[in-house]
Amino acid sequence: MQEFLQLVVSGLATGGIFASLALALVLIYNAMGLVNFAQGEMAMLATFIAFTLINRGVNYWIALPLTLVIAFGGGIAIQRIVIRPVERAPLLTLVIITLGLATLLNGLAGAIFGYVPRSFPSPFSVQTVDIFGAYASYRDLGVIAVSGVVLLAIYLLLQRTTVGLTMRAAAHHAEASRLLGVRVSWMLALGWGLASAVGAVSGIMVAPIILLEPNMMQTIIIYAFAAAVLGGIESPLGAVIGGFIVGVTVNLAGTYLPFVGGDLQLAVALAIIIGVLILKPNGLLGRPSVRRV
């Protein structure tokens, strides 16, 4: 029982990591109906920027917001430079471009920073609290809390501000918004900027745990895909819930299903993706989508 509880607690902690990256995926999906394959690599690069700042002697609490601002700007720049020229191209084109972006950023980070894993500071200590006999470190709780805070911030922004309203309008009713004078393309850029900043948060949270190196997000992004699909790819709340479910499921399956074991945990994520897409394509919280011809 205690083992079960421990698995759930540590699963929630890794789930928090998946959740925050999944949130970034959801933001871009909502802005333009696209899954951004480069989200993980963008987060990794942002974390390297934070690392460089901190290494140059910048205080963590200054480096953090600075990195988010840089990531926000970087997201906008990426949208302006590589996405905007093909904004109205078929989805296939966009997917291939984000995949190209992922490959490019990964290679660039490798060339610039090398592949030796580095430690990355965390504001949360590794001291633990006892939850009915299972241990959770403040770092784990911090990851979970941060994903909650980010979710709340996104909710407030999208639902309670004019900018959020405009963004949603631009995404869902592009033509009508354009007629009303909304600069739709810039709203998409804003979406990319926000997603990039949210992704940067996930990178900064995950780096202290799995160490900073160019390939650190390569499998995390698969778990984040699973989380986003499970939650319903349009739903921020769904992404967070999906993240926690994926984290816990992967842990439990690895321990209690002998044919999965420790070494097929990533296959569990694949199974979740395929299972959800076939059985419940809109996920837990997604709305049925209307396919336009």
Added chain:
Amino acid sequence: MAHRLRTLPPRYWLVLVVVLFLIGLPTVIDSFQSGEWAQALVLAIAIMGLNILVGYSGQLSLGHGAFMALGAYISAILATRYKMDYLVTVPIAGLLTGLIGFLFGVPALRLSALYLALATFALAVVAPSLIKRPAGLTGGVQGIVLLPPVPPQPLSDAYAFLTGTAMTSDQWTYYVTLAWGLVLFWLAWNLLRHRAGRAMRAIRDGEVAAAASGINLAGYKTLAFGISAFYAGIAGSLFGLAAGFVSPDSFPVALSIQLLVGAVVGGLASIPGPLIGGIFAYFLPIESNQWVPTQTWIPVQIATTIEKAGPAVTYGAVLILIMIFAPNGIVGLVGGAYARLRGRVRGAPDRDTGQMPQDTQTV
């Protein structure tokens, strides 16, 4: 007859020249280079398969490396455990992989292009771990070592008569691959210009309209998946032959990306595209590693970055640039230039040349 030859469209002559060139190639390059070209042709075959799926039926697979792995392992296991002749196992690997691809195509039907891309990408990432699991069958991480293929005596003799040296196993592998490549490209060409090809293109260009005109959507989409996997299976099997070794690390997610790069660079929805794409995708990492550093005109900073970053940066940049500026790939560029040269304006003014054929699944 002479008249028919004279009036043969120029592209037939081009095909003839290319085929003759490919047949003659091993006689003028080193033996190991034949091995490299064999691997490039293997990629071309797999890319042809991907092209049928992406370019013609509009479904995006990012996991074709996994299908290649399947084909390679089927052949390797049949050849080592059941002592079958490797060449006999090639079509078996293709057919079995095709069958599994067909079955995979059934649930894929329910997925939008985006979700399909996502699921197949996850498949590509997971594939190496999946291969390791049945270690008794696949050799686990040790992989399976294959004996180098021996060219049949009469062929080797004929080759020795023509060139003065006996045929090496690399050269034999090259010719086997080339033979398969010719057959499969010819098959694809036939398939795509006839009924099935028209149906697939109609689906790609508009599912509702296609269905309205009586095309069996589900049938053709799963068929495309099956055929595509068949090509990947053959390619995987030949990949094992060319490398002489299969192991989980031979099929990283980077392989699937390499295939996509090849398909995009060559030109989606074209027949010569995959050949150009295969050669490009295979030789790019090798040359960016070995040729770039020898070039003095490239600034040192850039050259070392390219070298250190490996092919990833170049692949990524190429994918983005081609999709933005030339979505129909090299074939599209050359075709466009040729058309302008002939002073012919084909169809509507192509200001956005490049735009890929419309995909109606864009949400």
Added chain:
Amino acid sequence: MTKIGARIAAVAASLVALAACGGSATPAAQTDVGITSTSISLGNTIAQSGPAAAYGTIANAELAYFTYINNTQGGVNGRKIDFKILDDAYNPAQTVPLTKQLVEQDKVFAMFSGLGTQDQTSVRQYLNAQKVPQLFVATGATTFMLDEPTYPYTIGWQPPYQGEARIYAKDVLANHPSAKIGVLYQNDDYGQDYLKGLKDGLGSNSSMIVDSESYDVTAASVASQLATLKAKGSDTVFLFTTPAFTIMSLVIITALHWEPTIYLNSVSNPEVYMGIAAKAGAALKNVTSVGYIKDPTDPQWASDSGMQLYKTVIANCSTCNVNDGFNIYGVAVAWSMVDVLKQAGSDLTRANVAKIATSELNETNNPFLLPGVVVKTTSTDHFPITQEQVITWNGTGWTQQGSLIDERGTIK
């Protein structure tokens, strides 16, 4: 002419050659391919891009040592070493053509220190068929030493993973005879070899292992495996993991309020990694490992002449981090390579060099290895390094415990 140019020329010549039915004769085989009166050419494939690119620096460090030898001693017996490194991205399918290129086009004398078990397995058969030495491969997989009779041109260098695990087994039996052992291992040849060595080393006591859990390199976390090991009641944990997962595990163990005796493998024990683990919050209590090579960050070697030499050598490599344990590994194995070439003297044939490396090596003075560690092969024993020193972590560095333990002749 550039290579691209050559290919274009090949394109043009192809048809002509076909039409003319022309034959091109290749030069007769030489017994000493890759050796001239002024040079010895060696080839290498290693991951310098992709997931395993962190290892890529090893080849650069080796090149630094050869450069040092060429510059200070004029090479080996007047022949400068020409070392060509190609990047295979840790993909066996790329190792094959690159190795063939080095052998058939660049005409290297021997392959040296190729990296990766799968990658080097993929070319072992080819290199032995061509009688090209495949020396000192950078992997501890037992097959590269044990199967010398089948592949007489192939030899490893570093202590075999199984041998190292047997040393841990000895230490456990001596110091913790009632231990309940839990093992975390990577599900590849590396982890599996370690696990096998531990079981073999424990012999009749292998029931001391209460549980073993595996993980895949794609894992995002190993928390669940460690929680299971703890729940199964183990009080001694073996980490047969790569550095990143070792650091992660050390932190998780602390976070689980768990204080087992920890054994971690030599790949993960450089002080750099221990420092990262400590910074990330790991308690690092009761940690034991083994070593055979000097750690550049260990202050006890500060004035050691071998370490001084290492620092001089590594200055030849602008991209090498002097504190990276991989680099001193590279320099040490390059030292053995030069030693073999010196021993071959004027009989620089591939067969002779392969024979010396696999069966006649006896190197007692490699300055980069711990004092007393011998690099040795005989006609019946092809495991170059079998001795390791047990070390324990004292909070700031490693303390040596007892004397070297030798596992020579135990792996069969």
